[in-house]
Amino acid sequence: MADIDNTPTLSRADIGEETGKLTINDRQENYQALLNMIDKGRRSLHIYSRYLDGKLYDRQEFNSAVRRLASRHPQSQVRILLRDIEPLVKHGHRLIELSRHLSSSMEIRVIHKDYAEDNESFFIVDQRAVLHRKLADRYEGIVNYNDPKLAHYLLHHFNEVWEHSQVPTDARRLYL
Known part of the structure; x- marks a missing residue:
């Protein structure tokens, strides 16, 4: 953790609050920030991850928060890019299971091989919080609840x- 207590x-x-760059160093700090951002988010979530770390993203509380965000507004959008599904x-x-149920507001794609060597991970909520x-394989990073400039830069790369x-065929399943 940084010199000050970020916890x-x-x-x-809140999204849009002037927090400046906060340093995170471990799994728990990552999870606290991710969960809080989703809970405070209103319309969009973008996740760029190599493998959707189960210790962060495959937890019931996190899954419920993503469901709430995706259902909060008719035009809510959750997009996830990952290396291997x-x-x-x-x-x-x-999250894979959730995407099957929320296909109108949530989509997952597999990173094209031309970008497979990217070794970063980012999470953007409402085009502000980052x-x-x-x-990607380390928990050290930065959090900022109001950095539209960095969010725009990362969203440009994400887009x-x-x-x-491509949308992976094994992520979809027909429910009869």
Whole structure:
């Protein structure tokens, strides 16, 4: 953790609140920030992840928060880019299952091979709040609840990768 205690801010800040860059260093700080951002979000969530770390993203509380965000507004949008979906489908990852039920507001795509070497992870809510880890396999990163400039930069990259990526067929299932 940084020199100051970020914990209250990570778990209570509002989207658009001037928090500045907060340093996160461990799984619990990541989870607190992610959960708080989703709870405070109103319309959009973008996740760029190599493998949707189960310790962060495959938890019931997190899944419920994503469901609430995706259902909050008729034009809510949850988009997730990841490197490999097959192990997540086999494992029954909660977000994969949720995307099957919320197909009108939630979509997952597999990162195109041209971008597969990207080693960062980021999470953007309402085009303002950002959690960014330059090394996806480490928990160290920054959180900012009001950084539209960084959010715009990362969303530009996200959208570029999104346009070149495909919807995986094994993420969909017909419910009869």
